[in-house]
Amino acid sequence: MIPRYARSEMTRIWEPETRFRIWFEIEAHAATASAQLGIIPEAAAKRIWEKGSAAVFDVKRIDEIEAVTKHDVIAFLTHLAEHVGPEARFVHQGMTSSDVLDTCLNVQLVRAADLLISDLDRLLAALKTRAFEHKNTITIGRSHGIHAEPTTFGVKLAFAYAEFQRARERLVAARKEVATCAISGAVGTFANVDPRIEEYVAEKMGLVPEPVSTQIIPRDRHAMYFATLGVIASSMERLAIEIRHLQRTEVLEAEEYFSPGQKGSSAMPHKRNPVLSENLTGLARMVRAYAIPAMENVALWHERDISHSSVERMIGPDSTVTLDFALARLAGIIEKLVVYPENMKKNLDKLGGLHNSQRVLLALTQAGVSREDAYALVQRNAMKTWEQGKDFLTELKSDKDVTAKIPPADLNAMFDLDYHTAHVDTIFRRVFGSA
Numbered sequence: 001m002i003p004r005y006a007r008s009e010m011t012r013i014w015e016p017e018t019r020f021r022i023w024f025e026i027e028a029h030a031a032t033a034s035a036q037l038g039i040i041p042e043a044a045a046k047r048i049w050e051k052g053s054a055a056v057f058d059v060k061r062i063d064e065i066e067a068v069t070k071h072d073v074i075a076f077l078t079h080l081a082e083h084v085g086p087e088a089r090f091v092h093q094g095m096t097s098s099d100v101l102d103t104c105l106n107v108q109l110v111r112a113a114d115l116l117i118s119d120l121d122r123l124l125a126a127l128k129t130r131a132f133e134h135k136n137t138i139t140i141g142r143s144h145g146i147h148a149e150p151t152t153f154g155v156k157l158a159f160a161y162a163e164f165q166r167a168r169e170r171l172v173a174a175r176k177e178v179a180t181c182a183i184s185g186a187v188g189t190f191a192n193v194d195p196r197i198e199e200y201v202a203e204k205m206g207l208v209p210e211p212v213s214t215q216i217i218p219r220d221r222h223a224m225y226f227a228t229l230g231v232i233a234s235s236m237e238r239l240a241i242e243i244r245h246l247q248r249t250e251v252l253e254a255e256e257y258f259s260p261g262q263k264g265s266s267a268m269p270h271k272r273n274p275v276l277s278e279n280l281t282g283l284a285r286m287v288r289a290y291a292i293p294a295m296e297n298v299a300l301w302h303e304r305d306i307s308h309s310s311v312e313r314m315i316g317p318d319s320t321v322t323l324d325f326a327l328a329r330l331a332g333i334i335e336k337l338v339v340y341p342e343n344m345k346k347n348l349d350k351l352g353g354l355h356n357s358q359r360v361l362l363a364l365t366q367a368g369v370s371r372e373d374a375y376a377l378v379q380r381n382a383m384k385t386w387e388q389g390k391d392f393l394t395e396l397k398s399d400k401d402v403t404a405k406i407p408p409a410d411l412n413a414m415f416d417l418d419y420h421t422a423h424v425d426t427i428f429r430r431v432f433g434s435a
Helices: 008-014 016-034 042-054 059-069 074-083 084-091 099-134 153-178 195-202 220-247 276-290 289-297 307-336 340-350 354-366 372-386 392-396 408-413 418-422 424-434
Strands: 140-144 147-150
Touching: 008 099, 008 307, 016 042, 016 059, 016 074, 016 099, 016 195, 042 074, 042 084, 059 074, 059 354, 074 084, 074 099, 084 424, 099 153, 099 307, 099 424, 140 418, 147 153, 147 340, 147 354, 147 372, 147 418, 153 424, 220 276, 220 289, 220 424, 276 289, 276 307, 289 307, 340 354, 354 372, 354 392, 372 392, 392 408, 408 424
Parallel strands: none
Antiparallel strands: 140 147
């Protein structure tokens, strides 16, 4: 985790103190369930809870023990015994380390998902507000970076809203898929731990029992989780790149908010750069990069190995912390995005009305001209506009082959911008409902 790209609420999920507290809760809940089943004394389970709850787990002390044991869970259990006393012998009854590690990881991933869902909700709210604000703000649509036909800036933002709504649904599903618990013992057979203990711990930790866990929770669940984060990052980058393009000097249809006192360049005082969007492009690359090792973690040896462990110690915190920061930054960009409708109109008019070429093409075909001939008629006039700066409508009116099929008055009507935005309400109803 890089502090520059981290927010405290998410980083706390991954701090050693949080991890050890979750480990304790798993062990203590298992002890309570064992006591209820008559496996260990009720007094022992009670003391484990009392002493462990009051304990401040010393990370340095646990590290010292692990330096000797070379085993993190044993180091923790040894430190826990220092707090609990003789009753600590009833801790970890029939369990294996993966029961604690995997269940804890899934608790952390669920908590992280909850924060990320909240981040998406903020972003969705910002996109919806700005979409309705610019629902009818005309702008040129581009394909291949080249002027195509008009759209509205609100439709652009509605597109992003729909994309991130899908992202939210995927993340909710990924959260559900990873929210499983394993307290099944060595190789997952429950030989030394009653399955009812797993059910009890799962309920208390907000999880569900893993149907079959070998000795670990299957990693296809985690692969889907991290892949979902990668897809969200890709959607984030798509929107960031859109903003970067729109902020280019030659375009300047929208711009990141430039705060008082902000500096754009150490050398050139005039600069106002899309640094936040560029930053998001870079962060998206990192979040996506974590999806591949998560997928490679699926293929483990037999009932378990630990080749996945080192990977998850990195990608768990790094991917969730990075995406949390990035989504919050993107929401802030949208909330404060400066929009220039006058520049949108100016850019739309740069090509002398060429954005109406398809409408003229269709009208010619409806007037009886073959599509091939109609295309040639429109294109030869369009190229004059491209190459000589001519006005497209004027050229069409001067072309006798065109006016023989479409009267000049009808051509005038074909250059009405409202034609291109007639179905904006339909799009908004599909995206936002009837609100």
